Amino acid sequence: MSLSYNGLEFETELLAQWAAFFDLAGWEWDRGISAVGNWKPDYRVCFPCGHSECSGSHTILVSVLPVNAIEDVKGHPAIEMGWGVQNSLGQWLADAGALFGNTPKATEWVMSHGAGGGTENVYNWVDNANLLWNQARSLVLKS
Numbered sequence: 118m119s120l121s122y123n124g125l126e127f128e129t130e131l132l133a134q135w136a137a138f139f140d141l142a143g144w145e146w147d148r149g150i151s152a153v154g155n156w157k158p159d160y161r162v163c164f165p166c167g168h169s170e171c172s173g174s175h176t177i178l179v180s181v182l183p184v185n186a187i188e189d190v191k192g193h194p195a196i197e198m199g200w201g202v203q204n205s206l207g208q209w210l211a212d213a214g215a216l217f218g219n220t221p222k223a224t225e226w227v228m229s230h231g232a233g234g235g236t237e238n239v240y241n242w243v244d245n246a247n248l249l250w251n252q253a254r255s256l257v258l259k260s
Contacts, residue, residue, distance in 0.1 A: 119260045130257055132159060132181050135217055137253035142243045150178060153202055153210065156194030161211065164242055168231040177215040177226050178202055184218040187225040199227030200234070213237075221246040 120127045123140070127133035132148075139146040144164040150157070158178035165174050180195040187196070198214030215226030221239040228234050239246050 121258045121260070122256055127257075129181075129183075130259070131183055131219065133257040134250075134253045135160070135179075135181050137256040138221075138249055141249040141252055142246075153178065153198070153204060153214075154194065156180070156198070156214070158195065158214070162215075166230070170231050175213075175228060175230070176211045177213045177228070178211045179215045179217050181217050184216075185220070185223055187216055187218065187223055190216060196225065196227075200229060221250050 120130050120133045122133040122137050125136070127136065136146060136148075139160070139162055142164070144162050146160050146162045148160050150159070150161050159181045160179040161176060162179055163174050163176045178195070178198070180193065182190055182193075184190055190196070193216055195214035195216045200213065201209060202211040202214050203209055213226040213228035215224065217224045217239075221243070224239040226237050228237060230237070243249060
């Protein structure tokens with residue numbers, strides 16, 4: 118079976134649905150991200166931030182896994198890269214590594230934000246996440 122969204126082919130329906138969700142949420146994304154150590158992210162995602170302490174946006178590297186709860190994959194390299202992702206040369210690649218599962222409920226990352234930071238999820242950044250998630254599902258084409 119072939120899965121597509123917006124003219125692009127995806128390996129899984131879940132990857133395609135997250136791409137559609139990112140677009141609906143107004144988040145910039147790309148795929149084909151280089152490995153970071155023993156971890157190969159699925160997406161680089163950038164979303165706006167209005168805090169004066171932030172640079173106007175945040176960037177996270179996302180792994181998409183078919184899980185219903187992040188607790189099921191604790192210890193995954195994406196979660197271990199909280200507070201920032203650097204390459205082997207010490208260059209900053211993203212504000213955090215993130216795991217995205219089967220729904221917006223199953224999302225988590227840890228990053229600096231404003232004057233502090235901590236554990237984040239999609240609901241902290243997208244008010245209508247459940248509605249957009251359902252809309253995203255309808256945009257994925259199966260053939």
